[in-house]
Amino acid sequence: MNQSNAFRIPDTQQKRIVIIGGGFAGITLAKKFAGKDVQVVLLDRHNYHTFQPLLYQVATAGLEPDSIAGPLRKLLENHKNIFFRMATVTNINNSNNKIKSNVGELSYDYLIIAAGSKTNFFGQQEKFEKAFPLKQIPQALDFRSHILQNFEEAVLSSDENDIERLMNIVIVGGGPTGVELAGALGELKKHVLPNDYPDLDFQKLNIYLVEGMDRLLGGMSEFADVKAQKYLKKFDVNVKLKTMVKSFDGENVEFDNGEKIPTTTLLWGAGVMGNIIEGLAEESVKNSRYKVDKYNLIEGTENIYAVGDIALMETEDFPKGHPMLAPVAMQQADLLAKNILASLKGKKQKAFKYLDKGSMATVGRNKAVVDLPKNLHFGGFMAWFIWMFVHLISIVGFRNKIVILSNWVWNYFTYDRGTRLIIRPFIPKINKQKKT
Amino acid sequence: MNQSNAFRIPDTQQKRIVIIGGGFAGITLAKKFAGKDVQVVLLDRHNYHTFQPLLYQVATAGLEPDSIAGPLRKLLENHKNIFFRMATVTNINNSNNKIKSNVGELSYDYLIIAAGSKTNFFGQQEKFEKAFPLKQIPQALDFRSHILQNFEEAVLSSDENDIERLMNIVIVGGGPTGVELAGALGELKKHVLPNDYPDLDFQKLNIYLVEGMDRLLGGMSEFADVKAQKYLKKFDVNVKLKTMVKSFDGENVEFDNGEKIPTTTLLWGAGVMGNIIEGLAEESVKNSRYKVDKYNLIEGTENIYAVGDIALMETEDFPKGHPMLAPVAMQQADLLAKNILASLKGKKQKAFKYLDKGSMATVGRNKAVVDLPKNLHFGGFMAWFIWMFVHLISIVGFRNKIVILSNWVWNYFTYDRGTRLIIRPFIPKINKQKKT
Known part of the structure; x- marks a missing residue:
């Protein structure tokens, strides 16, 4: 495997899977790959996972930040094939299989974009x-x-x-x-x-x-x-x-x-919009999300996937794409990990189908x-x-x-x-x- | 009582005691005055009291900030004669009994400076x-x-x-x-x-x-x-x-x-040094602390007191002043509150004597x-x-x-x-x- 070494990731015979983002999708993926015969590099600009559904309680003085955050290193502890690096990815180069970040370059065999969403001001920032x-x-x-x-x-x-x-x-x-x-x-x-x-x-x-x-x-x-x-x-x-x-x-x-x-x-x-990263072809992006097939593969690529909020998976049931919700992200991540591991063994992949378990909202005491x-x-x-x-x-x-x-x-x-x-x-x- | 009203403190017949600082001395004083026939205004640049002895555990990821901080409004809740205002005092005018702050002026009958200490770089900032x-x-x-x-x-x-x-x-x-x-x-x-x-x-x-x-x-x-x-x-x-x-x-x-x-x-x-405030005569300050007598009255003033780290009380037992420790601050504050309340009733005041209950330090697990x-x-x-x-x-x-x-x-x-x-x-x- 050809690699640059700004990230100090050991060079092994294993395929390297780079995951961008430590949200619901990112940590589900990393945990699924733990102990398997692949090398996983998880990148996030923060050193912690944020449990976003309770952010509003931090904003209203009900909880301290540490209660709704999980240090990513702690979550991934004791898994020797998983590496966390704190970095902000700035560019994806599909032709040489490398990402650029604020701390250097990294090569990948598979890239999974799970960068989530940010506030959408609809062009009126x-x-x-x-x-x-x-x-x-x-x-x-x-x-x-x-x-x-x-x-x-x-x-x-x-x-x-x-x-x-x-x-x-x-x-x-x-x-x-x-x-x-x-x-x-x-x-x-x-x-x-x-x-x-x-x-x-x-x-x-x-x-x-x-x-x-x-x-x-x-x-x-x-x-x-x-x-x-x-x-x-x-x-x-x-x-x-x-x-x-x-x-x-x-x-x-x-x-x-x-x-x-x-x-x-x-x-x-x-409103929210996907955290699109520079570098992929314009055709693969629609409404600030990456267009993916039923296997979460980004259109026009062979080894780059998007999951969760940032993925636009248009199906019969969801003609405008799946909702930007944590359960969608976790279910997609779970299946994608299984599919990649299956394909490495030459087995068949399964198409995604969202299982809606319901939704809820709280309104005060x-x-x-x-x-x-x-x-x-x-x-x-x-x-x-x-x-x-x-x-x-x-x-x-x-x-x-x-x-x-x-x-x-x-x-x-x-x-x-x-x-x-x-x-x-x-x-x-x-x-x-x-x-x- | 003559007062300016930037602080929106009600005008009453009670004597107004202004306390600068919500540290160990400040909250001890405020609690002692609670329910008494005086009006108390507590000023601090933060809206919380900091339990400084455990700051190092926040610095080393052992505790979250909320565990070692007490919101001052919560601490003083339900006491109608005590007013908290978030303000940084910038000047004391001894001649017209007023303090200046970043949010306006306030008059006082008694002023108690409990502004504590800050890091001392010994002139090499x-x-x-x-x-x-x-x-x-x-x-x-x-x-x-x-x-x-x-x-x-x-x-x-x-x-x-x-x-x-x-x-x-x-x-x-x-x-x-x-x-x-x-x-x-x-x-x-x-x-x-x-x-x-x-x-x-x-x-x-x-x-x-x-x-x-x-x-x-x-x-x-x-x-x-x-x-x-x-x-x-x-x-x-x-x-x-x-x-x-x-x-x-x-x-x-x-x-x-x-x-x-x-x-x-x-x-x-x-090292630490007192948070000296502009305005009082130079003679009243020594080694960045206010020189006080055994009643914590600042030298050369009649109604301005200093307690805790910022007070330099030189006695036979402590020729270089009392140590800058929480117990000193709390004991001085406790006695000063009693003395002011006694003097308002025409009773005699007591001189301060430090009761050393011991000291301790922890060194890891x-x-x-x-x-x-x-x-x-x-x-x-x-x-x-x-x-x-x-x-x-x-x-x-x-x-x-x-x-x-x-x-x-x-x-x-x-x-x-x-x-x-x-x-x-x-x-x-x-x-x-x-x-x-």
Whole structure:
């Protein structure tokens, strides 16, 4: 095998499989290849796996980052054929089977792109550069510091307009991220913040959830939409349907109907797009995702695969591609590992078929909605309990399960949040000019 | 009472006591004044109290920041006469009884300066601007990310000199911070890191503990010094006594004896100085601390007090001032609160007398040293157990006690560390120039 050695990977007779990304797909793949007769190199720009479904709880001070992150080296420990390297891949060269990264080049026999997705501003990045995305742990910490700093600043202000602007929160996008975040903020408003800030009137904290379509949770049932709206109302969240944001300058948000809301806090949960890497032919990319066949092979390549959010697999059941969800990513990764191992032994590969086990979203304390296959839907306390159970068993690592469970039990019974630390520098946003 | 209103503190008939700093002294004072007939305003640049004795465990991935921090609003909840405001005080005006801050002015009847201490580079800041201080939570997180990033970079390097430079760690200062950090790093080297980085040879990770005096733990007994040196040796720490650092450029550290060690990691634990605030007469400051009488009143003032690290109280027992330790701060704060409340009622005040209950330091797994009054000293497992017990009962908040205890139990039995996340951007330090 021909290799450059910036990565210090030993040269063996084994085929080298390079996996880009340590998300749900990446770690499923690596674990499947553990102990097999292949050499695996897992690359990620972070040294940890992020359990994205609970990011919103880090953003709302319910959990610390370590509870929802698994150090990748720990996850892959004791597997001698698996190598983790912290690197950001910048280019793929299909003709000589090499990737380029911020730390050097690496050759591969098989390449699996599992780089996931990032926030999609639909080409309007500049207009929304002051909005908060929520796809990574540092972003969740930024959001948490931001809202807590705003309350500290509001306490110091006597200007009613400033106070309103500091307290209002606008969330764009009525998918699971938006709904779960709005619910968690509603819970904070009702149970936690008034104790912390007796000088503030939390009637002035308005939480807006803005969605362009005429319903919430577009990927779920109508039942889920109706229930979620009902639950959000209980937590005092303003749901605005059929409304699009037009602009946000860090002080005001404007909607397409002309309405303006003064706020410094706009969370963007309106869409995601694949983390496309430079280098492959343009024809292989559609809607910021790699076009793959039923074996997750990227069109026009022979040894490059894409799985999970970044893969666009159009089938009869899913003519616009599979949904960008963790179960899809894990099922594709599982099958792809089996298929590659089978083909190395000259055996036949299987085509992918998604097994939908249902979907769910939680809306604050005691409330959630669950869709099961065959049109089974339910909500309320039982759905919330199942939501917690499924997330607990899904998160990687025994330690994380314990830490999260004990945090949830604590938060539930004390109506408290443990992690209200502002860890970035405090720079007053509005009062700055006036007071110095 | 005459007041400016940038802080939105209600105007009452009560005397206003402004406390600068939410450390051990600040929260002791605030709690003592809770429910009394005074108005208390506590100011801090952070929204949390830091339990500094365990900072080194955050720096070495043993604890997450939330375990050693207490949100100040939570600590002071339900006390209507106590107001917390997040602000950095920039000036004290003794003539009109006002302080200036980054968010505005505030008047006081009594002012208590409990601003603590910061890292002291003894006038050589520029020479050591690439060194890591360890006085605040963000600094501990920076150090943690830095050393983990170095190992990730070392894995990618084939240059033996680079690897040595990335792995070596130099700690300056043989006080409790230096000794405890060196012990914790020794434990990481022995039990945790080799599993995470099977590609690295941890014989190349040299930990140096450098001290100018001829002994360690200068504030403790000779017994403690001898034991600490013995324990550190077991954890493979190089102790260099009678050695001073001359310079550090981010790539090499040079000692006064001419010796050079290649390293990107210099932790500065060699000294602290008071966080002096602008405005009071120069005569009231000596060695970066406010000169106070036995009632903690600052010399030349009538209603301004200093307590804890920032107060220099010279007595017969302590001709050079009291040691900069948490117990001193808490005892002074406790008495000062009583004295102010007594004087408001026209009663007599008491002079301060420090009650030394002993001191202790831990040196990695199962090892610690304890000095008790009356020349009682002991070390080993029992000392380590007592060290844990005392720190657990001292930390604020029931939740923190539980979280820390469970982390310690987990770490002890699994030889693991839960919190190995690199949360700041990864910029290769050495390889950057060469590889792109």
